[in-house]
Amino acid sequence: MRHTFAVHVEDTPGVLNRVASLFRRRAFNIESLTVGHTETAGVSRMTIVADTDDHGALRLEANLYKLVNVLRVDDITVRPSVQRDLAMIKVAATPETRTHVMQLVDVFRARVIDVAPDSVIIEATGPEDKIDGLVEVLRQYGVIEMVRTGCVAMARGPKIGGLGDGVERGTQVADEAPADDSNVSYSV
């Protein structure tokens, strides 16, 4: 199954390489990976979607924590969360077909952000399956090119804890119910 990780990392050179290398080295496939700034200066956030079982997800989490630049790992697969993918899709659209394309765009609550004589660029956001659906119906008109961000995800409700402030060095004791066979509390 798919697991979605929200990974907070120090914004230092090479950190993306360290994280990606870990997945490769431990033989896990990354389905998508996005990275960008967070509300905290010097901290970046990655959303990583990997195809693995629960056991593999626990191993990934434990190994991610071994990277010195990784601050926090949340497997948000098991939590209520919001997931979004952004796509820009360039579709062939002649004056004859443009209306049809625009109607489809409306149905999917997407937007046309550029119009050329023979094509349009559509911007769509939503869960990945919605984007997949839009792409599917556009194919008959001719998808010329497409770019997608990959999944970004956020757990719903108030943010749990802060960054780097939940660790009591030397005295840390797990206080929440351990997930399956992990009895370790990280920086929650």
Added chain:
Amino acid sequence: MKRTGAQILWEALIREGVSTVFGYPGGAILPAYDAMLEFPIKHVLVRHEQGATHMADGYARAGGGVGVAVATSGPGATNMVTGIATAMLDSSPIVCITGQVGSKLIGSDAFQETDITGVTLPITKHNYLVSRAQDVARAVKEAFYVAKSGRPGPVLLDITKDAQQASCEVEWDDSEVTLPGYRPDLRATQEVYQRAIDMINNAKRPIIFAGHGIMLSGAMEVVRALAERANIPVAMTLLGIGGFPASHPLNLGMMGMHGEAWVNSAIQEADLLLAFGMRFDDRVTGNLATYAQNAKKIHIDIDPAEFNKNVKVDVPLTGDLRHVLEEILPHVTEGDRSSWLKAIEAMKGDCAVRDIQNLPDSGHLYAAHVINDLWRVTDGDAIVVTDVGQHQMWEAQYYHHDQPRTLITSGGLGTMGFALPAAIGAKFACPDKEVWAVVGDGGFQMTQAELATIAQEQIKVNVAIINNGYLGMVRQWQEFFYDRRYAATPLLNPDFVKLAEAYGLSGMAVTKRAGVVPGVEAAREHAGAVILEFKVEQEDSVFPMVPAGADLDKMIRRPSPIVETAAD
């Protein structure tokens, strides 16, 4: 006062307690070497950078500190890769310092430029590219902290030439390092402790697994106290040897592929495994599907990523082994496990007959005899550094270690060529100890150039070459599993005695069993290093053997006692 990055480097190393480094100079590290002369640092000039990393590794394993290796950029750095990977797999704390081309040249394929932080990313615990003089002190401090804390491992510092040359003001910060994303001191909950304690007290057929973590956390005494109080027998991994006294009545011996037959049988019968600082490597478990099916497992490790990696455990306990066991010990009840110990004794049966010293001399020289005699003559008190292969397993079987850090061997990576340089490193860490490198004729030739290091440093490291004229362990696999087709395993060797003499060292060849003890004694008495070549039986094999992936108790046993083999 302003200091150059190179000066800051050495001062930072000295502040970390470094007195000895192993290295090889070159263009990109030249500023550091030039500055080194101003500092009280013992530099050991190696003959190959791989040797420097193994020396740092042996230094760390023998002495318990952090080993330091130094090399230049490009080929100097890439030559370190094998040694770094060796240290990574065996959790050995070393810091490797490499020079890098000037920061403005990085990415231009400059002369001797290699992206060594990229290359070593998956085989270091962490690494740093330092391109400013003002970052050197901090990087050194963090590197040592990361290398030795938590689960130890290698850290690489790649310092650009301009960072070594530039000057800056330096303010030494003596506060403890805190890295926001690094948590070496996680602890399990009290509830988990209680589950472990209840399991131990209720177990009828428990076995303690002594792993490398015992040495790394200094848990020898508490492990012994726990074993004795609860009457639990102790089996060892290869790297756990020395963590529990071999002469102790509760010692079972080594487990796994070349472990004792009764140990592997007992594991399959046990109802509780207490895994102390070990990681259920495939050489230890054999077929996972049939492994220790009757046993619950308590796994104590400082690295939670090891839990459930290979073997599903019932109680994972995160933490430093010594601290964890010190909390558990007072709650462990005194147990009478005499029926379990008797059952294991019965499993030993005739395979426990290992008194090879009293077997008649058949005129053949067996490696097992050599190792066993080495053990007797050295009173089991030497630091023995082995290479990888048959002799390594014979060492584990026939040299009985009562003290921790007296067997140093490449377990996880299985690095041939490890023994000679690692023994040199061990000697520098423990100059008052007797140090032996026990090495095969194949592995010896991978790093034999370090004989020159021994000669130049005038150190007393004795080398026992177990020469069977083959890459022996590979030959054994070919004999067992490849129909005796000896592809590329016979070796044409140099005259090792003359080789020793060419390096200005003493060499001696032993071909008869009667010559082993006098040879070892003569080597010990000789003031300088002695290379002792033992010309042993060519097609001897290590028994018992669990074929790779087979059930742990499905062992290939020695066809007949060694004395009969010898009489053939």
